[in-house]
Amino acid sequence: MFELTLQAIVSGLLVGGVYALMAAGLNLIFGVVRIINFAHGDLMMVAMYAVYWLFTLSGIDPYVAVLVVAPALFLLGVFLQRVVIRPIQGSSPLMIIFATVAVSLVLQNLALMLFQGDFRSVQTSYSIAVLDAGPVLVSVPRLIAFAASILLFAGLFLFLRYTYVGKALRAVAENRTVARLMGIRVERIYLLAFGLGSALAGIAGVLMMPFASAYPTVGTIYTLLAFVVVVLGGLGSMEGTVVAGLAVGLIETLTGTFISPAVKEIAYFGLFIVILLIRPQGFFGLGKGTEEVGLK
């Protein structure tokens, strides 16, 4: 019983790290551009397919593929911000929801047209490798995904804290009018934030691919999952996102282990609704600008 619990906790924390990384992208876009991106999980889906095809057609290892996939997703994010979001930025929140829902539909159904609905996964030499660490067994790709996520988080924190561009991003998130007056080119910062957020979703997709499958609607569940994490951790709060990501991973594996695997999704969607109801500002405070996207 003790070992089972320990195993569930370890697995939960490992998968939670990737959830946090994916949600961080969503939160960055929200914090800076002030839009809720309903296509976030679909960006991850695009990355997963990219990994699959790079691996299947030219045998490129998923972890090497990240060198192509992350920049590609960055560009896709920049493109979306420039072509879809910028022209309607400042119109009603409802219009922006429609726009990102439309992007989600287009991406999902393009994937369906091009690759059909099959589940596609990559079989690498390490896909099922397991590390025997005393009382628990640790899946190697999951451990790599977790470690990479934590490293990226550290990098993201340092970037936002110490570089000029990182400071500009935070300044725009804080107050875009003042940021503009200080000479920051706000429109460019929006492009950068959307690009970075998409790249983070893409990297999360790459890290998941050795142990997950790609299919056209895989993004829907991850969009919702990312929102669960972001809302739980607090909109605009990166620290909160890390903690909430780990928490959601734990909830998933604990309910999956002790109640039933069928219950784990019900658990986090149920949790999502309950949190929205009792504490919509999350547990790490209410981010600035939440009223702009329609939350009090």
Add this chain to the structure above:
Amino acid sequence: MKRQRVAAVLAGAAAVLLPVFVRSQFALDMAILTLFYVGLTAAWNLVTFSGRLSLGHAAFFGLGAYTATLLFVRAGIPPVIGAAVAVVVSLLGGLLMVLVMVRLRGPFFTLASIAFAEVLQLVATHWRSLTDGSVGLHIPFRPGWQNLTFTSKEPYYYIALALAVLSVWLGHRLYHSSTGYFLRAASSDEEACQALGVNIKRAQAAALLWSAGMTGLLGVFYAYFIYVIEPTTFFSMELFSLQPALNGIIGGVGTVWGPVLGALVMTPLGEYLRTFLGAMQQGLHFLVYGLVLLVIVRVLPGGFMSIITGVRARNDDRGSGANERGRSYTAAS
């Protein structure tokens, strides 16, 4: 005004007589589906009067469909009574959503509505002893009015027509009632509305409940139309949450007739794509929806409806009110 009434009578006569002249089963099927989506879109649209976007109406649809089917298959209760119970159950689901709605706005209401429908789909899939899970339930084929099962398409056509009319009529009544005025006022400024003493939460709850009940009723119809019911279809986000929403947005959100127009144009187009090109190109149907939506958001935020109101405003631009109204549709969305 008179011209509108003549047009309405002509459209009504055409709708009633359609099965007499159209003998093609495919065309009749298409007409039934179109009317069904007119009803579903108009029902979904009731919630948008309060400026909220639901992407979880599949929840009410599935609740209605499952209630009536379970009562018939498991207890032999005839569908006419089953439909009444189904509406009650959908209303109970609606009450849960009301709890969410009075607290949340914007994207957060939308997200909660998606999560609500997803949870119900998961429950329907995993509660096997009740629903037979993903295997689904079959409605036995016993033709007759009392079982809402028919050997020809015509009765389904007239039921769909009646439901569509009922749904649009509900929208029309709500839009022009005091509740409707409260909702539209609140969608631009909720606080100001409350400060004037309007019980806005009650108005929102009323709109959502009408919407949930009507959607549940349409769920019952659809279950009896296709005989087989299983969770991934009847709680399908694409078919019963997104598609009505897309029809509504493309037609003109926040108006009574925009969503009707959206469903009338987009359903046959979507079905055409799915039937003739779908075999080769799965996904084309919703890809087209997505692209149309992107264009609408960019160039025509008021939807198809704003073309009509725009033209009408230009035709009698001496009546300055008309132009204002045409614009306010855009603003309300």
